[in-house]
Amino acid sequence: GAVVSQHPSRVICKSGTSVKIECRSLDFQATTMFWYRQFPKKSLMLMATSNEGSKATYEQGVEKDKFLINHASLTLSTLTVTSAHPEDSSFYICSASRGGISNTGELFFGEGSRLTVL
Amino acid sequence: AQSVTQLGSHVSVSEGALVLLRCNYSSSVPPYLFWYVQYPNQGLQLLLKYTSAATLVKGINGFEAEFKKSETSFHLTKPSAHMSDAAEYFCAVSNTGFQKLVFGTGTRLLVSP
Numbered sequence: 001g002a003v004v005s006q007h008p009s010r011v012i013c014k015s016g017t018s019v020k021i022e023c024r025s026l027d028f029q030a031t032t033m034f035w036y037r038q039f040p041k042k043s044l045m046l047m048a049t050s051n052e053g054s055k056a057t058y059e060q061g062v063e064k065d066k067f068l069i070n071h072a073s074l075t076l077s078t079l080t081v082t083s084a085h086p087e088d089s090s091f092y093i094c095s096a097s098r099g100g101i102s103n104t105g106e107l108f109f110g111e112g113s114r115l116t117v118l
Numbered sequence: 119a120q121s122v123t124q125l126g127s128h129v130s131v132s133e134g135a136l137v138l139l140r141c142n143y144s145s146s147v148p149p150y151l152f153w154y155v156q157y158p159n160q161g162l163q164l165l166l167k168y169t170s171a172a173t174l175v176k177g178i179n180g181f182e183a184e185f186k187k188s189e190t191s192f193h194l195t196k197p198s199a200h201m202s203d204a205a206e207y208f209c210a211v212s213n214t215g216f217q218k219l220v221f222g223t224g225t226r227l228l229v230s231p
């Protein structure tokens with residue numbers, strides 16, 4: 001199956017700093033990528049939809065200035081948590097959908113990135 | 119609005135026993151329904167999906183799920199549990215295919231020898 005990779009898998013940062021998480025589709029071009037946040041014992045919450053070359057679409061209640069999403073190429077989307085605070089500590093997961101004629105719509109998920117803000 | 123309810127945050131079975139993970143959905147339009155599995159430190163992997171074709175859907179690793187509109191359910195089953203089935207399972211619903219999935223809270227399957 002298609003491979004989506006996230007980096008870093010774990011990151012610890014101080015309060016007030018910014019953290020960037022990368023999501024790469026390793027063997028396919030992803031026209032659309034999604035960013036989710038997973039709280040402990042909770043479901044995945046869709047944060048935003050990212051389309052290559054255009055601005056991300058954020059879900060209601062998600063601060064776009066807090067969670068900056070960039071999808072500059074067909075294989076890379078980044079999530080930057082700006083001025084991170086302890087309440088931003090969470091597990092962030094990306095998923096990607098193939099583009100072109102091979103697009104079945106199926107989502108391929110990254111392994112997730114655990115952010116801990118001290 | 120769509121939603122998914124997964125009954126039981128944890129389900130424990132013995133190896134070889136039947137696995138039944140429950141999922142009930144709410145959707146104002148005919149739904150697309152999915153089951154994903156998440157192994158520790160890994161991303162979610164699609165087990166199976168319902169897209170308005172056959173109501174009994176077979177997936178990978180011997181899992182299957184049956185769409186029951188009258189019960190608004192999409193329960194996941196496997197006749198005989200294996201130790202390697204121990205993982206977190208998520209049910210999800212969408213009204214746009216794979217896009218914009220709404221996930222349940224997940225059920226952790228524990229398999230004992």
